[in-house]
Amino acid sequence: MGRELWADVRLRAAWARGDWGALLREYRRAAGGLTQVELERLTGLPQPHISAIESGRRQVKTAEVQARIVRALEVPAELTGVAERSAGEWAPSADLAGRLAHAHATGRVDLRTADRIGEVLAKHRRDEDAASGTPLWPVVQSQLDTVTRLLPDTSGDTADRLLLLAAEHAHWLSWVAWTEQRHGSARSWLDLAHGWAIDGGHSDMASWVLRVRSYYTLKLGDPVRALRTAEAARGASGLSPAAASAATQQVAVAAAALGERDRARRLADEALALALRVPDEADRPGWLYFLTESRARLHAATVAYSCRHWGAAADGFREALPGLEGFPRDHAHYAARLADAEQRS
Structure with missing residues (x-):
């Protein structure tokens, strides 16, 4: 049961913080309300000690107790290096930047770890939509280390698959x-x-990264x-409809910023279609x-807003905002745009 629980975002965040009390509490929660007595059977730690750790009255200091908890809770291997870094280390490390990013050996690699990491990253994406991703920063870096260390022992389609997963983490x-506000580090990760x-032949991801870079550049x-940059993203060959839509919408926004309103409107319609x-x-x-x-x-409403077509922007925001339930930060952003468009129209 233990390893399956480690897709839980709050549990991984507690591990990343090095908070042993929170770790035990979150593990019990993720396990469906495991009691402290049941956790005693797993860890071999007396229930009163577990209670004291969770309440902060007792610290986990010895390597022996830490190792016992790690074994009992089946902490995944990709998280073992988390404690070595913090969210203050924003740029890619020299070791990571210099690591081989292509395959050179034949043979088979057990991809179960990579599959699990991919599933967990999907959960991190959604969690970041609702709250800050900063607490998960060292977790994702550690996951990326695991993925890239698999690369030199892979080849062909397997290596390409790992390269995509690595690119998703870096993004x-x-x-x-x-x-x-770490703009330089943000660009380094995009690079x-x-x-x-590109190495893995993933045109959708390559286009999306350029789209994000265009967004950064426009914001600056x-x-x-x-x-x-947005035109380069849109011009990539073999894009899926979704990736082409994202790139086309960014071209539209950038064109609107340059006063090319007719072009921006046409592209917005294309992106929506x-x-x-x-x-x-x-x-x-x-x-x-x-x-x-x-x-x-x-x-599409954002493009209308960028073109100063306030009425069309307000109508679009108003119609689509109910669909953002579950995305509080984005809802607040578009609600503010709606209020501004209504005031200007």
Whole structure:
């Protein structure tokens, strides 16, 4: 049972903080309300000691007790290096940047660990939508280390699959760094993500990374380069409808910032039509899970807002906002845009 529980975001965050009391509490919660007495049977620690650890009255200091807890709770191998880093280490490490990112050996690698890491990253994405991803930063870095260490022993399709997973992790780290105003580190992570996506032949991910880079550039006040980068994202060959929609919408926003309003409107319509071709999440790349019809219509309204078409923007935001239930930060952002558009219209 233990290893299956480690997809739980709150449990992994407690491990990342090195908070042993929270770790035991979150483990019991994730296990469906495991009692302290039941945890005693797993760990061999007396129930009063477990109670004291959870309440903060007793500290876990000895390596022996720590190891006993790690074994009993079946902490995944990819998390064992978490304690060595913190969310203050924003840029990619020299070791990671210099690590081989391509395969050179034949043979088989057990991909169960990678599969589990991929599932966990999907949960991290959704958790970051509702709250800060900073507490999970060292967890995701440790997961990325595990993925990239598998690469030199793989080849062919297996290596390509791992490169995509590595790129997804680097993109996630980039986005969290960006939200923390670490702009240089955010770009460095994107560079790694783009290189890995290209090496693995994953055009959707390579396009998405360029789309995000265009977004960063536009936010930093350079619409000319933002448009150029977004056009490169849109021009990639073999894009899925969802990836093409995301890239096209970014071109539209950048074009609007440069006063190309007619072009922006045409592209917004194209982006919406592309998104509506893939209404089911299973038909979209994992990192575009959020591109629902409501989100696509909000993107179109964003272009109208950028073009200063206040009435159309307000109508679009108003119509699509109910679809953002479960995304509190995004809902607040678009609600503010709606209020501003209504005031200006």
